[in-house]
Amino acid sequence: MKTLWAKNALLENGWESSVQIDIENGKIISLKSNAPQKGYLANTLIPAPSNLHSHTFQRAMAGMTEAKVNPTDSFWTWRKLMYQFLDVLTPEDIETIASYAMMEMAETGFAAVAEFHYIHNGKNGVRYSNPAEMTDRIAAAGTETGIGLTHLPVLYSQGGIDGRKLEGGQKRFQTNISDIEHQVTKFSSQVAFTDWNVGVAPHSLRAVSQKELAEVVTLFPQKPIHIHIAEQTAEVDEIKGGYGATPVEWLFNNHEVNNRWCLIHSTHLTDIETRSIAKSKAIVGLCPITESSLGDGIFNGVIFSKEKGAYGFGTDSNIQIDLRAEMRTFEYSQRLKHKARAVLATETKSTGRILHEQANKSSATALGRNSGKIAIGYLADIAELPLGNPDLEGLKNDMALDAWIFSPDSTSVENLWSAGRHIVKSRSHINKEIITKKYMKVIKKLRSDL
Template sequence: MIFAKQALLADGWARDVRLSIEAGTITDAVPDASAQLGDTRVDTLLPSLANLHSHSFQRAMAGMTEYRMAGKDSFWTWRDLMYRFTAHLSPEHIEAIAAFVFLQMQEAGYASVGEFHYLHHQPGGAPYADLGELSACIAAAAQTTGIGLTHLPVLYTYGGAGQADLQAGQARFGNCVDRFGELVARARHAVSALPGDCRVGIAPHSLRATSPGDLAAALDAHEGGPVHIHIAEQPKEVADIEGWLGARPVEWLLANAKVAREWCLIHATHMTDAETRAMAASGAVAGLCPITEANLGDGPFNGPAYLQAGGAFGIGSDSNVLISLTEELRTLEYSQRLRDVARNVMVVGEGSVGEVLYTGAARGGAQALGRKAGTIEVGQLADLVAIDSTDPALVALQQSQLLDGLAFAAKDSVVTDVWSAGRHAVKGGRHIARDQIVARYRAAMASLMASL
């Protein structure tokens, strides 16, 4: 049982809420209640967000790509450095990094993660004896941390638009469609040992890393559940796809695949107004990663038009250069303000920007990961986060302003507790397995740096 002084329920704020959880699901939420002996007591209870897009291994290279080289740095120069880095990662490194990343996500207030996993093979590209070995590493990290995992094995067949050959740095990613089916089966086996809220979807990497025929075949073979894809992140990508397929990426995808609620289109940064409206109408979730998109110089999402069209969105930490739920929310809004030279942009009409950002990302993130979550109500997974409204960053705010304070004035340090489908992994702002996970990460980094 959880007793909260105040909680944001599905129908609004309530005080003195006593929450019952059974088998990871909320079974009762009673306002104006009294705390009972043995209840876990918190200050302010919110539905937790899902981190809908992560490449966990990239956390280990955070800070290594911020030195300007000769010429103009871009996403594409960053990608070359990332490829070289992956050549040195072992299964032990990958599991230790993922566990540390998941811990940081939970301490930041996320209850679940969509791991967009494209590092499949040995250095050089030879498959492991178990095709799903590295997926099993991700599953093991989720088991260690207790985070809710939606594992998304990636189909990555080509090195660029027009079915270009894989580059040497992409060899660890590559699979044909048939072998990808085997990989997904092995990933399902690995994730089957996790709690029942964890699941497997698929992730065609991007239009440039697949082909129309391969994409159709992978979708036909898909057994149901989330489908995630990178799309329209960079102007060069848009130009390359338009030159090859005769249409812009989002335009082509919506016309050639049955994009619907189970889809998550990652980035979708460079869209026309028509594409923006059509994507919103599809029911798919826009997977926005504002910190990474800023770090890589991708550009801002077309937020106002997308919200006006009723589009769903969620947030992810992508490259994991910085894992911060509050910073993702404010960077999303600030990217819109900088582009439009305006304030309070991500809201239709009038209202609280923080509320739109937080509750929208909670609902959209849960949808993208195939989790029955995103609100606090009976029948939903107990994906919950508690924050301290007496923190100096929030103490002066009224209840109706708390989400604005969280999004724009607070740091993740206001998080006190996190539950993932009822698993209470963060207590007092600290993950319950922090010491052992951090020690293992430090040892892995020492080993990795010695090999570079």
């Protein structure tokens, strides 16, 4: 058993002082407020949320797609550059990049990640002798970093709703139902940590057939389902033209959408669709930094919040891995859209408190992870706010949380525990030196190859 003691801690029912937290087998087994100092002494402890959407391999592309290559640069021109980048990635590269990205996630305050993993094959779609080669690489990265992991092997079988074949870089994504079954089974049989989970990810309504989507949903009735939806107007137009309904409208008309669904982006929604998602209890996976980078658009956050919708945050393309920046960017996007301040705050809870609670509760649901709060029986996914940070000096409780999220200091967390594993100590990941060294070697090689 390990024991943490915090001067202040954000518990299920609010802030408490002098809190003793006892942890065994990764779970919180006892909580006591106004307790004498004992065990590992911390200042301010908060629940550490999960990153609910990531493509770790894209971390190595950060900063490489900012030149204008088309008069109307967009998501679609960016995607072509991404396909070119794919050509030079080996399984070893992908493992190294994933380890580095996961390390950064932990240092910024994420205790776990949902890896939306869609590179399955070699160059030109050549199959590996081990069909789960890339799944094994993601698992190895998770093991090296100690981060919580929900692995989401992606079903990707077509280039559009007309069923056209995949071309070029897309061939590395190609999978069928049998492939997904195999990867789910393989990952489940060799999890490094008992808190790990596995789900499924039909890539989008463009990339799988209606029949395949129905099959994969039925085949894994208890697993989390993550899907990109309504991210781009061109996608909305394609689905509407082929299926006679918008992506969200079609999905709700043909499937029972509930809280095991995580609808990634959901950028281009009608007000009716926004309310329908909120009512369904499905999680909306927001990735504000990536959505800003790609010029996707702005989510209907105010309507969704008023309808008590559930949303969490992901780092998606991983061009900037920063939990605080994702939350901040989302709030600021709503301020710009509505020309107001503190848009998501309520009369009883500050902006930071609302964002942090949503990040925790919704990501736990999306990952199928028993986390999201510091409470007995829950996984010990816990972060300590940074020490010696001038922006937090003299502040406590919600004001300290707000200052941490909205202040300019780049320090993320002082310490972080993922299911009780102490993987960030004194602001650095415990394996940072070796992970960074390997990543630098890979980056140097990749950039010489491009």
